[in-house]
Amino acid sequence: MSTMVNYPGDPYPWLGTHWGRLTAAFGQGRFPHALLITGQPGLGKAAFAHELARFLMCEAPAEGVAACGKCTGCTLFEAGNHPDFFSVSPEEDSSAIKVDQIRALSDRLAMSRHGGGFKVAILDPAEAMNINAANSLLKTLEEPTDNTVLVLVSANPGRLPATVRSRCQQVRIPVPERGVAVAWLKKQVDAEQPEICLSLANGAPLLALDLARGNAIEERARHFQSLVGIIQGRQDPLALAASWSKDEDLTGLRWLREWLMDLLRIRLTGHVRGIHGVDLAEGLQALARQLDCKVMFGQLDKVNRAIQMAGSGINRQLMTEDILLAWAAGTS
Amino acid sequence: MKFTIQRETLLKPLQQVVGVVERRQTLPILGNVLLNTTKKSLKLTATDLEVELQAHATVTITETGDITLPARKLLDICRTLPEAADIDISIKNERAQIRSGKSRFTLATMPADEFPVVEKIKSGRKLAVAQNDLRALIDRTAFSMAQQDVRYYLNGLMLEADNGTLRGVATDGHRLALCEFSLDTGDTTEQQVIVPRKGVQELHRLLEDDDAEVQVEIGSNHIRITTSALRFTSKLIDGRFPDYHRVIPKGADKSLVINREMLRQALTRTSILSNEKYRGIRLDISKNNLKIQAHNPEQEEAVEEIEVAFEHEPLLIGFNVTYLLDVLGAIQSPEVEVLLSDANSSALIHAPGMNECRYVVMPMRL
Numbered sequence: 001m002s003t004m005v006n007y008p009g010d011p012y013p014w015l016g017t018h019w020g021r022l023t024a025a026f027g028q029g030r031f032p033h034a035l036l037i038t039g040q041p042g043l044g045k046a047a048f049a050h051e052l053a054r055f056l057m058c059e060a061p062a063e064g065v066a067a068c069g070k071c072t073g074c075t076l077f078e079a080g081n082h083p084d085f086f087s088v089s090p091e092e093d094s095s096a097i098k099v100d101q102i103r104a105l106s107d108r109l110a111m112s113r114h115g116g117g118f119k120v121a122i123l124d125p126a127e128a129m130n131i132n133a134a135n136s137l138l139k140t141l142e143e144p145t146d147n148t149v150l151v152l153v154s155a156n157p158g159r160l161p162a163t164v165r166s167r168c169q170q171v172r173i174p175v176p177e178r179g180v181a182v183a184w185l186k187k188q189v190d191a192e193q194p195e196i197c198l199s200l201a202n203g204a205p206l207l208a209l210d211l212a213r214g215n216a217i218e219e220r221a222r223h224f225q226s227l228v229g230i231i232q233g234r235q236d237p238l239a240l241a242a243s244w245s246k247d248e249d250l251t252g253l254r255w256l257r258e259w260l261m262d263l264l265r266i267r268l269t270g271h272v273r274g275i276h277g278v279d280l281a282e283g284l285q286a287l288a289r290q291l292d293c294k295v296m297f298g299q300l301d302k303v304n305r306a307i308q309m310a311g312s313g314i315n316r317q318l319m320t321e322d323i324l325l326a327w328a329a330g331t332s
Numbered sequence: 333m334k335f336t337i338q339r340e341t342l343l344k345p346l347q348q349v350v351g352v353v354e355r356r357q358t359l360p361i362l363g364n365v366l367l368n369t370t371k372k373s374l375k376l377t378a379t380d381l382e383v384e385l386q387a388h389a390t391v392t393i394t395e396t397g398d399i400t401l402p403a404r405k406l407l408d409i410c411r412t413l414p415e416a417a418d419i420d421i422s423i424k425n426e427r428a429q430i431r432s433g434k435s436r437f438t439l440a441t442m443p444a445d446e447f448p449v450v451e452k453i454k455s456g457r458k459l460a461v462a463q464n465d466l467r468a469l470i471d472r473t474a475f476s477m478a479q480q481d482v483r484y485y486l487n488g489l490m491l492e493a494d495n496g497t498l499r500g501v502a503t504d505g506h507r508l509a510l511c512e513f514s515l516d517t518g519d520t521t522e523q524q525v526i527v528p529r530k531g532v533q534e535l536h537r538l539l540e541d542d543d544a545e546v547q548v549e550i551g552s553n554h555i556r557i558t559t560s561a562l563r564f565t566s567k568l569i570d571g572r573f574p575d576y577h578r579v580i581p582k583g584a585d586k587s588l589v590i591n592r593e594m595l596r597q598a599l600t601r602t603s604i605l606s607n608e609k610y611r612g613i614r615l616d617i618s619k620n621n622l623k624i625q626a627h628n629p630e631q632e633e634a635v636e637e638i639e640v641a642f643e644h645e646p647l648l649i650g651f652n653v654t655y656l657l658d659v660l661g662a663i664q665s666p667e668v669e670v671l672l673s674d675a676n677s678s679a680l681i682h683a684p685g686m687n688e689c690r691y692v693v694m695p696m697r698l
Contacts, residue, residue, distance in 0.1 A: 072445075079446035081361050083381045110484035111382065111528065112553040112568040114448060139482070145570035 012044040013184060014176030014205070022052065022171070023065045031056075032169035034141050034150040036126070038157045039173030042207025048173070049122050049151045056149055057082055057117035073117045083114035086121040090128050097123065099132040106140045109148055119148045126152035127159040134161050141167045175203040189213055196279045217279050223255055224280050228287060230328045237324040244324075245317040250310055253303055253320065256327075260300045263288045267296070295330040302326060333369060333397030334422040337389065339432075342374075342419060343410045345387030346403075348562055349378040352385050352534065353403045364400035366447045369393045377449055378403055383534045384450055386563040398444035399423050406430075409437055450565045453551035457493060457523050462543040463559060465513050469500045470536045472511040472662045472689050477529055478504035485571030489532045493550060494522040501576045507655045508579050508692040509662065523550050526573055531555070531566030538562055579692055581678050584671035588617060589641040589684055592668045595622075596660040598636040602626045603653040605634040612696050613653045617672075618646040626653070649675045650698035656681075659691040 025031050035052075037045045051067075054077050058067035067074050076082040086105055090097050105121055113119050123129070129137065141150060141164065152168055154160060176184075178198070184205055185194040189212045196217065201207035211217070229235030244252035262275040266288040272281045306319050349365060357363045357380075366377040371393055377386040413419065413432050420431040428439040470489065478486035481504065490501045499512035527535070535557060539546070549556040556565045599613070606613050606626035616623040617640070624636040649672065660668065665683035672679050681691040 072451075075445050076448055079361070079443075081359050081446050081448055083448045107484065110569055110571060112570045114381070114450065114553070114567070116454075 012047065012205070014180055015044060015048050015173065018048070018171055018173065019051075020065075023055070023061075026056075027064045031149065033144050033148060034152070034168040036152045036154065036157060036160075036165060036168035036170045037173065038154055038170060040175065040202060040204055041155045042201055042204030042210075043173045043175070044206055045153050045155070045173055046124055049124065049153050052151060053077070053085055053120040053122060056120050057084060057115065059116045073115045076115070084117065084119040086119075088121065088123045089125075095128065097126075097129040097133050099130070099136050102129065102133045102136045102140075106136070109140060109145060113147055117147075119145070120151065121149075122151045122153065124153035125156075126154040126164070127156045129160075129164075131161070134164050138163055138167070176205060178203065181205045181208070185209060185212065193217060193279070199276070199278045219251075220255060220277075220279060223252055224259065224283055227256065227259075227327065228283065230324065231287075231290065237328045238321055241317060241321040241324045245320040248316075250307060250316075253307055253310075253323065256323070257300065257303045257307065259284060260296055260303065263291060264293065264296055264300070267291070267293055292330070299323070299326055299330060333367070333393075333399055334395035334420075335369065335374070335391060335393045336418055336420050337374070337391045339410055339413050339415065339417045339419055341389050341391060343407075345374075345376050345389050345561075346407050346410060348387045348538075349376050349385040350403050350407050351378075351537075352380050352383050353378050354380050361400060361442050361447055363402060363404070364442055364447065365403040365406060366398070366400045366444055366449060368398045368444070369396045371396060377447070379448065379450075381448065382528060382567050383531050384565040385534075385538075386565075387561060395422075397423060399428065400442045400444055400447050401428050401439050405439060450554055450556075453549045453554050453556050453565075456549040456551040456556075457519065457521050459493060459498065459515055459517055459519070459548045459550075460545050461498065461513075461515065461548055463539045463546045464541050464543050466498075466546065466548070466557070467536065467539040467541060469498070469511050469513065470532060470539075473500045473502045473509040474532050474536065475658050475662065476502040476504060476507055476509035476691075477532065479529070481505070485526055485569055485573055488526040488528040488569045490524060490526050490573040490576075491550065491555070492522070492524045495520050498548075501573070503574070503576065503579070506652065506694050507658075508576060509659070509689070510576065510580070510691070511689040513688060524573065525550055525552075525555060526569040526571060527555055527566055528569050535564055535566070538564060579678070580690060581671070581673065581680050581692065584673045584677065584680050586642070586644040586647065586672045588622070588670040588672065589667055590622065590638065590670070592660055592663060592666060594638055595668065596657065598624055598638055599653055599657055599660070602634045602636050603657070605632045606653055610696070611652045611654050612650050612698050613656075614648065614650050614698055616646075616648050617642055619643065647672060647675065649679070650696040651679070651693055652696055655693045659693065662691070663689065 037049055039045055054067045055061060057073045057077050059071040059073045060068050062068045077085060086108060088097055088101055088105055109119060109121060144150060157165060181198055181203060182194055185198060185208055188209055194212060197208040197211040200211055226235050226240050230237050258276055262277050262284050265275050266272055266285055272285050277284060302323055306323060353363060362380060368375040372390060374389045374391050375386055377384060409430060417432045422429045426441055428441050430437040430439060474489055477489055481487055486504055492499045496515050496517060497512045498515055501510045547558040554565050554567060602613055602624045603626065605628050607628050614625040616625065620640060620642055622638045622640045627633040659681050663683050667684055668681055669684040670679050670681050675695060678692050678694050682689060
């Protein structure tokens, strides 16, 4: 990396170029009034937005590229008390950003600023805004008051209304080069298999770090062995369903979906190159030989439907039992 | 920090500033009051981020320092202690010790530098005015401010200083109130700011009805008014106020002069039978006679006739009666003059021969 800009503390080296571009725009007095930061989960978008806010609220940025950390603005921001900083996320018992939250934000942005920096509002995740919220943001987004920057953070910008997207300057955070990400991962954690974690996280370093810190690899192996156990008659599908359905995130089902796709890939191409579950390559290859393509497609449909319906108050245990019984039946 | 203070000396300034502390805060530190000390004085500051109040007390400080303490708890402790009690306050290990007689309290603190206080007003213009002048200006205009309008720049009172006058203008898009008084200052810098509704109300509450001088500082982000006891600081609305000159009718020449109290009472009576939602009334003006009519969806009707001074062609015009009553409540003189041009143009209302306060009310089509 040659054009490295010192992103403060440099926690995420792959963000350096974007940091450099935005601070340069700031130096030239043409910082956009609305940013839409996009990219898949686990790239550090939220941290980037936060760092940007800290920078914009600093009263004397060091060398024009980083917050000084000493001025009143920085002290207040650090304490979480800066009157010109607004953070909007779904409220605790809700998955959506509601219209009242946006109205309150617009009212507060209409007031003059407290300090000498910018007023900054972060909306994360921006696609959580319901349609009314998004519409009520439009006016503010189009013509914010002076010295105001709105930062929208979204992993799914496609779910934002086009009217919102078109009013923002988009900053796409790409997946970092593999070398950079692996080097960074090795520095963070004493993981045995950073490369595997990175693959499992689709290249997103922060997600990979979470996987490496949790014992995701062992968990996966355990889940996989249980599935193999069902086929070999060692494992009771109903007991497994009872334990899987306790997990609200449906980790078991999501992994089963991923493995079904991998199994199909192996069956159709005949080799393990390009599969997602690199940690379980051998097991998957062995299993693929025993399974029938048509049955697997049927099961994949079933799992997809189940995951889609999961949020709608469906009985998770019954749903999981149904899938695992089909899994047990499909191979015999 | 360490000092001993008499209960009453602390209680009064504390009560004055605690009013702005909201019961539910967005930030925990806003529930606290900031204490700044110098050798001889104690300053207390509270804020809700929109309005900040600072009061002071004269007291000998044994050991100076700055800290923030939970505002309501401190107030409740002071209030419930016996009269004339001496209170010892000291800070140790990020905890505040409060002792008085045999009572002892330990309060949690938060660091003073994390408290969002407005230090200096940037690029400000300073003026000195009598506090009753400022109070009257608010009295006579504030009722016209918009409430939660999407045109956020209308949700406040515009204050304008130019050429030796201080002027307040408020409008909600249907009516406008303007009031001004002259300043004895040589400073002719023009400055225009919009004080948000909440700041206007809070300021009105703390201004007293005497001619003591107060200092007004108008900056680009804040307005600050300092009285002998208090320092009031409010944020401003970050917007451009509409060009109100264009709203004040120029061609209105049909003058209607009328006894204010008589008109007010007649309108109040007539309004009983006006449409509850639209509050429309009809003014049927002919030579030296005014007929006020109102009717509602139930076909009920009210008619009032008053003798007036009017020397022009007859005119029929409708108004929202609430707007007229608001104006009549704000004018002080025994008579009022209403200037009209035709049924589709705004009326200009003022006290005859006085131009300091002017009110514009848009007509209603009935």
